[in-house]
Every structure is written in structure tokens, then in C-alpha cells.
Amino acid sequence: MFRGFFFGASRAIPKQVHQSGTATMHVSEAVEKRMSVRAFTGQPVSTETIVGALEKAARAPSGGNLQPWNIAVLNGSRMDEFRAIMERRIAGDAMPGGESAEYAVYPPNLKEPYRTRRFENGEEMYALLGIAREDRPARLKRFADNFRFFGAPAAIFCFVDRVMGAPQWSDLGMFLQTFMLLLAEEGLDSCAQECWAAYPRTVSEFCDTGDELMLFCGMAIGYRDTNASVNRLVTSRAPAKEWLKVL
Numbered sequence: 001m002f003r004g005f006f007f008g009a010s011r012a013i014p015k016q017v018h019q020s021g022t023a024t025m026h027v028s029e030a031v032e033k034r035m036s037v038r039a040f041t042g043q044p045v046s047t048e049t050i051v052g053a054l055e056k057a058a059r060a061p062s063g064g065n066l067q068p069w070n071i072a073v074l075n076g077s078r079m080d081e082f083r084a085i086m087e088r089r090i091a092g093d094a095m096p097g098g099e100s101a102e103y104a105v106y107p108p109n110l111k112e113p114y115r116t117r118r119f120e121n122g123e124e125m126y127a128l129l130g131i132a133r134e135d136r137p138a139r140l141k142r143f144a145d146n147f148r149f150f151g152a153p154a155a156i157f158c159f160v161d162r163v164m165g166a167p168q169w170s171d172l173g174m175f176l177q178t179f180m181l182l183l184a185e186e187g188l189d190s191c192a193q194e195c196w197a198a199y200p201r202t203v204s205e206f207c208d209t210g211d212e213l214m215l216f217c218g219m220a221i222g223y224r225d226t227n228a229s230v231n232r233l234v235t236s237r238a239p240a241k242e243w244l245k246v247l
């Protein structure tokens with residue numbers, strides 16, 4: 001059923017529009033180049049490029065080779081339709097997230113050191129955007145940009161069968177990172193988005209996924225706006241000594 005949806009939708013979206021592959025990119029370069037991009041140019045993205053990268057990403061490993069990922073691609077006219085739905089949806093919500101989320105994105109009372117890492121990440125981003133901590137309306141407005149895919153022309157949604165547990169969810173991560181690296185190789189940028197957990201009904205209905213699948217996350221895909229200050233955010237990483245033990 002899901003496959004039917006996937007291929008049906010892909011017919012409605014544009015064919016080859018742009019090709020900017022970098023033929024010889026090393027894995028380390030792709031890892032270095034990938035970052036969460038939160039402002040995109042309007043330059044269209046080829047559906048073939050996205051589907052090609054998804055098919056390659058499916059070489060990602062998964063426990064028992066279950067391959068628990070289910071992906072919907074939005075581009076072209078279907079993306080326009082979805083955007084219009086989301087504009088109406090977020091206009092009606094004072095605080096984005098009017099639908100009850102199906103899973104908690106973070107554990108309650110996030111403990112250290114995770115709490116501080118999350119806090120600093122947000123602060124660095126809002127500082128680059130020139131949005132003060134106490135300016136809650138501006139922060140909410142900025143957060144709502146998530147639901148416009150930050151202006152990206154294309155996106156995917158990633159779903160998982162409800163019967164799956166933590167090990168299979170980790171397989172989704174392997175798939176998604178492999179996909180983002182392949183996008184980097186194609187000269188494309190991305191931002192994984194678990195904020196979509198706030199709109200599981202709207203997304204699942206639009207993607208016609210049925211009851212068995214549950215939405216994990218979305219991902220904005222396009223070409224980065226190099227003039228946008230938010231894209232200058234180079235996130236830090238904890239030093240290895242905080243998480244690595246060599247025995």
C-alpha cells in the first residue's frame with residue numbers, strides 16, 4: 001500500500017531540473033559538508049536525484065536486515081499542496097503543535113549534559129538570527145518556519161511500522177544519515193526535522209500511509225541560501241573524552 005503511494009506521488013512531481021553532483025567526494029568530506037541547513041534558495045531539486053539517493057541509502061545496515069524505513073517524497077505540485085495545508089494548519093495554532101504528538105522527542109526533564117547541549121544549540125542559533133531570549137513571539141515565529149521546510153523546495157517524511165522498537169528506530173538514523181551524506185555528494189543540503197512529530201495526523205493523512213505506520217521525522221531538502229545568517233551555525237561537539245572510552 002505504501003509503495004503504491006510512493007510511486008504514485010512521484011509521477012506528479014518534476015523530472016530532472018538540476019544536477020550538481022560532485023563526482024569524487026570522500027566520505028569524510030561529505031560528513032564535514034553536511035550540516036543542518038535552515039534557509040534554502042528556491043532552486044528546484046530533481047526528484048530523480050532524491051529518489052536515486054534514497055535508493056542508494058537503502059544500502060544502510062539494519063538489524064536483521066529488516067530495512068524498517070518507509071519514505072514519502074514531496075516535491076513540485078504535491079509539495080505546493082502540502083505547503084498550503086500546513087499554512088492553514090499553523091495559522092490556526094497559537095503554538096505550533098496542535099495535534100497530540102505520537103512520541104516524545106526528548107525525555108521529560110532532560111538531564112545533564114544533554115540539557116545544556118540542547119540549550120546551547122538553541123541559543124547559538126537564535127543569536128545568529130538576532131532573536132533575543134525573551135522575544136518569545138519571534139522565537140515561535142522562527143520555529144514555525146520548520147513547518148515551511150525553511151523554504152526548501154523538496155522534502156521527505158520518514159515513517160516506521162508501529163510494531164518496531166528502539167533498535168529499528170536506530171536503523172532509521174543510519175538510513176537518514178546515509179541519505180544526507182549522499183545528498184551532500186549531489187551538492188544538496190538538508191535538515192532533519194523531528195518537529196513534524198507535532199503534526200502526525202496532517203502528515204500521515206496527506207501521505208496516505210494508513211494506520212500501521214507512524215511518523216518519525218521529516219527532512220527539508222534543497223540548496224542552501226549562503227547569504228542566510230542561520231546557515232553560518234557551526235554546531236559544536238563534545239570532546240571525545242566526554243563520551244569515549246578506549247579500553
Ligand SMILES: Cc1cc2nc3c(=O)[nH]c(=O)nc-3n(C[C@H](O)[C@H](O)[C@H](O)COP(=O)(O)O)c2cc1C
Pocket residue numbers: 034035036037038121146191192193194195196217233235
Ligand atoms: C532526527 C533529527 C531530527 C531533527 N529535528 C530538527 C528539527 O525539527 N528542527 C531543526 O531545526 N533541526 C532539527 N535537527 C537538527 C539538529 O538540531 C542538528 O542536527 C544538531 O543541532 C547538530 O547540528 P548539525 O546538523 O548542523 O551538525 C534534527 C536532527 C536530527 C538528527
